[in-house]
Amino acid sequence: MVTLGAIHWIYIVLVTVVIVTMAMRRDTVLPCIIGLFVVGMTWSGSRLKPSRLCSMP
């Protein structure tokens, strides 16, 4: 049995935002940058150490 954590719900919301943006015929780069940032933060926060996403050179 798979249970969904906070990160899944956050991701679902962000994906919905991107798809709505696409349906409104606008560019999706900004929502994706925000999405990367939020998911990256949630992920590293839940592991209590910086992920590779944040520590990229």
Next chain:
Amino acid sequence: MIAAGNEFLGIIVVISLVVGMSKAMSETGIDALIAKPATKVMVNADVAFFVTGISMLIVSWFVWPSPAVALIGALITPVAVKAGLPVIGAAIAMNLFGHGLAMSNDWIIQGAPGVTAKGAGLADPMVIIKSGIPLFLVMGVVTITIAYIMLKRDMSANKDHYAQQALNYTAATTEVKEPSGAAKLMAALIPVAFIADVVAMLILDLKGGDATALIGGTALVIMSVIAMVEFKGESLEKITNYVRDGFVFGISVFAPVIVIGAFFFLGGEGTAKAILGENATGLLNDIGLFLSQNTPISAGPICFIQTIIGGITGLDGSGFSGLPLVGSLAQTFGTAINGDVGVLGALGQLSAIWVGGGTIIPWGIIPVAAICGVEPMELARRNFIPVIIGLIVTTIVAMFIV
């Protein structure tokens, strides 16, 4: 984003090389020579749309869509555009016929149905292919008809704009000197080289990435030969220019896609590991599994959930990543409702491939957009409505035959 960039680098390089080659070809007038016979067949935009689409369909069945894009894009698309088809129309035709229709049943190479069948515990991929035929037909006819009608409407609404575009395109490609004897020879040899590529792919059993690489290599060789025979002493500098132009174009198309791809790669299992670290899980797969555990067991909801799960797992831009999941779900659901496992598997596969393989996800469709010179997002927006309507209609049909 670096991880996403790495995922795309292979295709960026191939696209750039093909664009560089077509630059060299148009500067020497070779492209006009090659296009001449095809010009006779493509008398107007309607014929051009379907000729482009169907040649894409056939080539994609044999070697998968990505090498087909490079091939058709270099040889047939320029002719279609001269026949009055807007570049966006050519892109739509290539994308829907190749990445959608051809890839979603994939009956020659059997890559996609093979994976789905394995997930569903079926020994023979042909089961998926056979029981999926009505679904593939419905999906193809509905989607392509809607896309075509929308394109026609748009063409008559913006007639002036497209007329201007066609004019610019023709002007940009024909302001060349009289082709030399060497150019005529090259014009004969280039199609032969690409046909040899296709033959080599079939004999050596190359597909997907390897086949695309072969096309890229061929493009590089042709570009070099053109530069050498046409410009002789200057060829060293000329070729640098062609390569540079090709890569400038390639990167300018892919730049936004790398950002968007990075976000959606967070959801795919393999790519998430590369970005977030070893113990990352595929968010999109988790979501698909979660949905399947909370579905009422009867034909209607199950068909819809198969389509939705296929679509969700396709969002990471790889149509293939979701196939094992939809396959095993098809088996679970099929036994639960006493339905046809093959139909359910085919439905999930169709949805995963049309979405992720991809016709509406910008990072899945970039090769097509790049080779036609249109914005990937513009192409995705144009495909969005036809593909969604097609998926809904197909799902409803599936409910009755399952």
